[in-house]
Amino acid sequence: MGYVAVKGGTEAIENACKLLIYQRIKGNSKPLEIRQITNELYLLIDRIISEGSLYAPELAALAIKQTAGDIFEASFILRSYRTTIERLGYSLPIDTKKMRIIRRISAAFKEIPGGQILGPTSDYTLRLLDFNLINESPQKRKNFVKEFLKDINLSNYDFPETFPKIVDILRAEGLLMEGSKNANGFFDITRQSLTFPASRSASLQVMARSETGGLLLLAYSNMRGYGDIHPTVGELRVGYVPVYVKIPFSEGYCSIGEIKVTEVEVIAKFEDSEGQPKFKLGYGLCFGHNETKAISMAVLDGAMQSEKPQMISENQEFVLSHIDGIESMGFCNHYKLPHYVTFQSDLDRLRKAQRESLERNK
Amino acid sequence: MKGYNFGFLDEASKREIRRKILKAIAVPGYQVPFSSRELPIARGWGTGGIQITLSLIGPNDVLKVIDQGCDESVNAVNIKKFINAVTNVKITTDTTKASIIQTRHRIPEEKMNENQILVLQVPYPEALRVFEPSEFETRRMHAEADYSRMWLYLYEDIVTYREISIGARYPVMVNKRYIMDPSPIPRWDIKKLNMAETLYIFGAGREKRIYAIPPYTSVEPLEFEDFQFRVENFMGEKCILCGSDDTFLDEIIDDSKGKRIYMCSDTSYCNKLLISKKVLYKR
Numbered sequence: 001m002g003y004v005a006v007k008g009g010t011e012a013i014e015n016a017c018k019l020l021i022y023q024r025i026k027g028n029s030k031p032l033e034i035r036q037i038t039n040e041l042y043l044l045i046d047r048i049i050s051e052g053s054l055y056a057p058e059l060a061a062l063a064i065k066q067t068a069g070d071i072f073e074a075s076f077i078l079r080s081y082r083t084t085i086e087r088l089g090y091s092l093p094i095d096t097k098k099m100r101i102i103r104r105i106s107a108a109f110k111e112i113p114g115g116q117i118l119g120p121t122s123d124y125t126l127r128l129l130d131f132n133l134i135n136e137s138p139q140k141r142k143n144f145v146k147e148f149l150k151d152i153n154l155s156n157y158d159f160p161e162t163f164p165k166i167v168d169i170l171r172a173e174g175l176l177m178e179g180s181k182n183a184n185g186f187f188d189i190t191r192q193s194l195t196f197p198a199s200r201s202a203s204l205q206v207m208a209r210s211e212t213g214g215l216l217l218l219a220y221s222n223m224r225g226y227g228d229i230h231p232t233v234g235e236l237r238v239g240y241v242p243v244y245v246k247i248p249f250s251e252g253y254c255s256i257g258e259i260k261v262t263e264v265e266v267i268a269k270f271e272d273s274e275g276q277p278k279f280k281l282g283y284g285l286c287f288g289h290n291e292t293k294a295i296s297m298a299v300l301d302g303a304m305q306s307e308k309p310q311m312i313s314e315n316q317e318f319v320l321s322h323i324d325g326i327e328s329m330g331f332c333n334h335y336k337l338p339h340y341v342t343f344q345s346d347l348d349r350l351r352k353a354q355r356e357s358l359e360r361n362k
Numbered sequence: 363m364k365g366y367n368f369g370f371l372d373e374a375s376k377r378e379i380r381r382k383i384l385k386a387i388a389v390p391g392y393q394v395p396f397s398s399r400e401l402p403i404a405r406g407w408g409t410g411g412i413q414i415t416l417s418l419i420g421p422n423d424v425l426k427v428i429d430q431g432c433d434e435s436v437n438a439v440n441i442k443k444f445i446n447a448v449t450n451v452k453i454t455t456d457t458t459k460a461s462i463i464q465t466r467h468r469i470p471e472e473k474m475n476e477n478q479i480l481v482l483q484v485p486y487p488e489a490l491r492v493f494e495p496s497e498f499e500t501r502r503m504h505a506e507a508d509y510s511r512m513w514l515y516l517y518e519d520i521v522t523y524r525e526i527s528i529g530a531r532y533p534v535m536v537n538k539r540y541i542m543d544p545s546p547i548p549r550w551d552i553k554k555l556n557m558a559e560t561l562y563i564f565g566a567g568r569e570k571r572i573y574a575i576p577p578y579t580s581v582e583p584l585e586f587e588d589f590q591f592r593v594e595n596f597m598g599e600k601c602i603l604c605g606s607d608d609t610f611l612d613e614i615i616d617d618s619k620g621k622r623i624y625m626c627s628d629t630s631y632c633n634k635l636l637i638s639k640k641v642l643y644k645r
Binding site for chain 1: 402403404407430432436437439440444447486488491492494495523527612613614615616617618620625
């Protein structure tokens with residue numbers, strides 16, 4: 001018998017859970033260490049802290065291990081851990097000009113003040129299987145690191161404190177349409193339920209923790225022609241930003257650490273606002289190194305600013321209601337739950353309808 | 363590269379692409395569907411152009427690859443590295459010495475001749491996509507030469523902005539029959555498509571389309587009698603390196619206060635002028 005609520009169902013469920021654990025460990029290999037996951041699967045971690053919306057790389061690694069690498073499940077576990085943590089307060093807005101940059105590019109200009117910094121990226125790798133990695137020895141790794149670092153001397157290198165924002169330069173020239181300043185503070189989507197039209201603050205929060213594939217699908221539909229954004233990546237930067245909180249009962253604030261984020265500004269096709277044509281700006285920011293996600297987010301942010309939404313990527317209610325991975329995967333999988341009562345009711349209606357139809361056709 | 367065929371693709375795939383190219387040449391401006399193979403380079407990064415180049419290239423060809431007019435641009439460097447690894451052909455930066463030039467977003471400043479082929483990378487092969495998202499519909503419009511909505515789109519643009527607001531990717535009429543997307547080249551380069559000596563082949567890998575402009579074909583930008591096609595205006599700015607004021611210029615932000623300088627987008631042409639003048643141009 002399956003999982004129906006008859007006698008023996010409880011035991012079957014317990015056994016299914018045990019079987020899941022057995023499945024992961026039965027291969028008898030060396031247990032996967034959390035450190036190995038954080039070191040070598042760091043991009044997977046970045047995706048999970050972003051979709052789970054909790055900046056906790058080690059916990060994300062644990063979730064990956066526990067779920068045998070199922071991204072939805074791992075983000076889900078992280079999200080459910082997040083909800084158990086008390087909300088102590090809000091940080092000050094982060095200032096991405098102060099980012100400790102590991103990568104920073106602009107597609108709008110060939111050269112930019114502060115320079116184009118490629119950083120670690122797979123953009124220019126050939127996507128060919130590297131069979132050498134099948135037997136990667138610690139010695140080979142050591143040799144690579146030694147060779148790679150031998151001519152790099154960081155001690156007499158002058159690191160800039162800040163990098164100017166490309167969009168600030170365009171803004172100073174009056175080329176950008178200004179978004180509305182949110183005078184009433186921000187909307188917290190974890191404490192209030194979303195209403196439409198949602199504020200930009202709510203919209204950006206929903207996208208920041210959305211599922212990458214879902215966000216990409218909607219953004220891609222816009223890029224391909226079901227929409228009109230025609231984005232230019234004004235600037236994409238990846239790096240670490242300090243997080244500050246206000247000290248209670250005082251004017252001061254202090255740093256509580258730093259987080260890795262990806263930030264993207266896309267410049268969209270210009271529009272005529274109040275008789276003066278200007279470029280529209282789309283903004284994306286998310287935890288971790290997630291370029292596909294941040295670009296998609298910026299494209300959709302631009303798309304949802306359309307005054308006359310026609311395509312689904314421009315329809316704020318449609319976009320924001322369907323991009324959360326935890327919600328959509330949960331609902332998708334709930335169809336595996338027993339539905340025999342509702343199905344019985346449908347069966348009854350169908351049989352009745354068939355009888356009626358036979359009667360009529362007699 | 364060990365373990366891979368000359369030109370990465372297998373010979374049957376190359377033949378299919380060459381046949382589609384021949385069809386594209388026979389019907390100028392018409393988008394020919396092709397199978398579009400996977401490459402070890404991501405979609406949207408030039409996979410249409412690369413497949414055309416790989417299916418045409420022979421051991422004696424000389425290849426030049428540019429991106430935004432520049433031989434050293436990251437994507438150009440990467441594509442050259444890949445094609446060279448799988449063919450071992452000679453690479454040049456000199457427009458006049460190349461037999462095949464693959465490009466993204468520019469046509470070189472120097473005139474190309476009948477013995478050369480320019481392969482253009484295409485993100486959006488469909489010029490009508492700006493107002494019609496459905497491929498089924500746009501193919502019907504092309505078949506029936508039903509271009510009224512394109513003209514209406516341009517007209518509405520003029521009503522809104524007193525100007526046709528299309529920057530790059532300016533739609534053209536090829537051989538007085540098909541409206542074609544010339545790929546995101548600047549308007550500056552559009553005139554080079556008309557009655558050219560060179561064969562132009564356009565490849566869109568992601569959208570799986572090949573189209574072409576054979577030599578000596580009429581190519582006209584869409585325009586109205588009273589709103590004529592205009593190329594980019596650099597307001598008299600000159601290249602800070604070679605002093606040219608008759609080339610397409612890159613605008614570069616020189617400092618955080620937003621000061622701008624200008625340089626030739628076609629870097630190999632700029633270098634050539636520099637060498638012939640032997641001195642840096644002084645403003």
